[in-house]
Amino acid sequence: MTALSPHLRQATPVVAVRGEGVHLYGEDGRRYLDFTAGIGVTSTGHCHPAVVAAAQEQVGTLVHGQYTTVMHRPLRRLVDKLGEVLPAGLDSLFFANSGSEAVEAALRLARQATGRPNILVCHGGFHGRTVAAASMTTSGTRFRAGFSPLMSGVVVTPFPTAFRYGWDEETATRFALQELDYVLQTVSAPADTAAIIVEPVLGEGGYVPATQAFLEGLRERADRHGFLLILDEIQTGVGRTGRFWGHDHFGVAPDILITAKGVASGFPLSAIAAPEELMSKAWPGSQGGTYGANAVACAAACATLDVVRDEKLVHNAERMGERLRAGLEAVAATTPAIGDVRGLGLMLATEFVTADGRPDGETAARVQRAAADAGLLLLLCGAWNQVVRMIPALVIDEQAVDEGLQAWASAVEAGVSAP
Numbered sequence: 001m002t003a004l005s006p007h008l009r010q011a012t013p014v015v016a017v018r019g020e021g022v023h024l025y026g027e028d029g030r031r032y033l034d035f036t037a038g039i040g041v042t043s044t045g046h047c048h049p050a051v052v053a054a055a056q057e058q059v060g061t062l063v064h065g066q067y068t069t070v071m072h073r074p075l076r077r078l079v080d081k082l083g084e085v086l087p088a089g090l091d092s093l094f095f096a097n098s099g100s101e102a103v104e105a106a107l108r109l110a111r112q113a114t115g116r117p118n119i120l121v122c123h124g125g126f127h128g129r130t131v132a133a134a135s136m137t138t139s140g141t142r143f144r145a146g147f148s149p150l151m152s153g154v155v156v157t158p159f160p161t162a163f164r165y166g167w168d169e170e171t172a173t174r175f176a177l178q179e180l181d182y183v184l185q186t187v188s189a190p191a192d193t194a195a196i197i198v199e200p201v202l203g204e205g206g207y208v209p210a211t212q213a214f215l216e217g218l219r220e221r222a223d224r225h226g227f228l229l230i231l232d233e234i235q236t237g238v239g240r241t242g243r244f245w246g247h248d249h250f251g252v253a254p255d256i257l258i259t260a261k262g263v264a265s266g267f268p269l270s271a272i273a274a275p276e277e278l279m280s281k282a283w284p285g286s287q288g289g290t291y292g293a294n295a296v297a298c299a300a301a302c303a304t305l306d307v308v309r310d311e312k313l314v315h316n317a318e319r320m321g322e323r324l325r326a327g328l329e330a331v332a333a334t335t336p337a338i339g340d341v342r343g344l345g346l347m348l349a350t351e352f353v354t355a356d357g358r359p360d361g362e363t364a365a366r367v368q369r370a371a372a373d374a375g376l377l378l379l380l381c382g383a384w385n386q387v388v389r390m391i392p393a394l395v396i397d398e399q400a401v402d403e404g405l406q407a408w409a410s411a412v413e414a415g416v417s418a419p
Contacts, residue, residue: 124208176217208342259271
């Protein structure tokens with residue numbers, strides 16, 4: 001008999017048979033409140049009627065029009081719709097299937113456009129599992145161990161993770177920028193540096209938001225030294241943080257933006273956006289792929305962007321995020337095992353610590369399992385899996401937030417008190 005790899009272990013015991021909005025239904029008929037959204041993918045909820053209708057209609061007319069062979073209208077519509085929400089000047093797009101592919105496309109473009117070899121990455125960042133993307137990932141050794149040698153030319157610089165350092169944000173930001181200058185002086189000369197890539201909020205690294213001063217500092221140094229600023233908005237984009245793009249909180253524009261996950265409500269689709277002048281510096285034949293910009297995925301993405309706009313889901317993410325965060329902070333206030341609550345919009349996390357302040361992955365795991373038993377599906381992140389994250393669909397309402405918080409409070413009590 002054949003079976004899945006033994007390392008493909010599910011984070012929850014649920015065998016899902018149906019999804020609707022912020023809920024999943026198991027084979028046993030039980031309803032679960034899904035605060036994972038397929039790791040931030042089902043932005044408009046499970047099976048949003050508008051997305052389903054768009055995909056069904058497209059399946060009946062054209063499933064796959066390979067976009068370096070023929071053009072199709074869903075792709076043209078998607079280019080236009082993304083043009084309405086992308087930062088000014090990012091007017092050229094390349095599409096792929098996954099976040100990892102888009103990250104590697106951004107890497108390739110940066111190196112080809114600048115003629116420089118090195119890529120700076122921020123400590124704690126996650127950019128994917130393919131070889132180049134994993135080489136740029138420093139959120140945990142599990143993503144990069146066991147298949148060395150990794151890609152060369154990657155240089156790590158600090159991210160302002162204030163809680164981990166035990167500092168305030170201003171101190172952590174000042175340290176991170178000083179260390180970046182030191183890296184540029186000692187490891188990767190500016191003339192050898194093609195780009196720096198950073199998430200506006202660390203994802204797998206523990207849901208740590210950047211600071212405005214940090215991103216402004218990256219932008220200033222990129223401009224001064226002539227390298228590119230790449231913003232990985234794979235998880236933070238399409239309304240997740242209560243702004244359409246995560247970097248909108250900070251007022252700093254990228255040279256290359258990467259999007260995936262929530263852009264197509266569960267269909268595989270990713271993209272990079274850059275100014276046409278920059279994109280034109282990619283070498284001929286360097287951009288392509290069999291399934292990129294699949295017609296059904298593009299139709300679903302068009303519908304997703306319409307739903308996000310028409311149902312005001314960015315604003316909803318901001319409001320529901322405030323409500324959810326207030327509830328998380330209330331639980332944390334009475335729980336010494338919780339060291340920090342942080343995040344932006346509907347991208348929130350709770351970090352568990354031991355009595356002496358060290359990361360506590362065991363307690364986080366117990367809480368996550370207790371939450372699943374209570375009907376609330378959650379995921380872990382952080383270097384020690386000590387952080388429990390909440391990323392519900394952007395369609396969540398007050399009732400579902402409050403239901404989730406009630407289950408969370410009981411799960412925390414059960415997980416913290418367990419031996």
